[in-house]
Amino acid sequence: MFAGLIQRCEQIAMPTISLSQAADVFDERFYALPNLLDALSAIIIEMTNIGEEFLSPLERLTVMTIDYYPRYQPKPQATTCSSVIKMILALQTKPTCYKPFLTRIVNQAIIRCCSHPLKSTVEQQLEDVAPDLPEEQAKSLLAIGKTITYENYIPLWKTILNVTSLKEFD
Numbered sequence: 001m002f003a004g005l006i007q008r009c010e011q012i013a014m015p016t017i018s019l020s021q022a023a024d025v026f027d028e029r030f031y032a033l034p035n036l037l038d039a040l041s042a043i044i045i046e047m048t049n050i051g052e053e054f055l056s057p058l059e060r061l062t063v064m065t066i067d068y069y070p071r072y073q074p075k076p077q078a079t080t081c082s083s084v085i086k087m088i089l090a091l092q093t094k095p096t097c098y099k100p101f102l103t104r105i106v107n108q109a110i111i112r113c114c115s116h117p118l119k120s121t122v123e124q125q126l127e128d129v130a131p132d133l134p135e136e137q138a139k140s141l142l143a144i145g146k147t148i149t150y151e152n153y154i155p156l157w158k159t160i161l162n163v164t165s166l167k168e169f170d
Contacts, residue, residue, distance in 0.1 A: 002043060006057045009036045013061060031076055033065045034083035041083070041090035050097045059101060062087050063108040070152035081159040088160075113153040 013033055040058065044050060050058075062084060069080050088105075091098045 002047065002054065005043070006040065006054060009040065009061060010057055012036065013064060030068050033061065033068065034076065034079040037061060037065055037083035037087050041086040044090040045093060050094050055097055055101055059104050062105050063112065066109040066156065067112045069156050070148045077155070081156055085160060085163050113150050116148050116150045118149060
């Protein structure tokens with residue numbers, strides 16, 4: 001049953017789409033990723049052990065959720081942080097799976113976060129393209145996620161690394 005649920009979550013989260021459909025599908029499907037992780041982590045806590053065959057899809061879903069973090073609005077960003085933490089804590093109860101899972105998701109997430117340009121590079125490109133653009137408008141373009149930089153992930157990492165101080169996870 002758990003295998004079927006993971007498979008269904010992957011179908012929802014990873015549709016086969018063309019690039020022209022990607023923007024529309026993002027709005028519809030990727031806002032569901034944090035909720036899918038929440039549901040899976042609640043089930044994992046109740047299971048006695050997790051097979052290796054389940055780790056790979058769980059890793060993909062978790063990394064995908066982290067990858068889409070900057071594209072979310074502020075409230076779904078908070079939900080994303082919470083969902084990733086819940087998944088990590090759920091797998092922490094399974095000692096044989098926890099360390100490999102954590103190692104791989106952190107590795108993949110760091111690769112994805114660091115693959116985005118530096119904020120200064122993006123600002124320079126904005127200035128080159130539209131030199132007369134007011135500073136406030138340029139900042140708003142960066143802030144609303146039109147251009148993603150590695151700095152967009154900093155709140156996520158801070159929340160994950162400070163999880164011991166969050167009361168909701170005690």
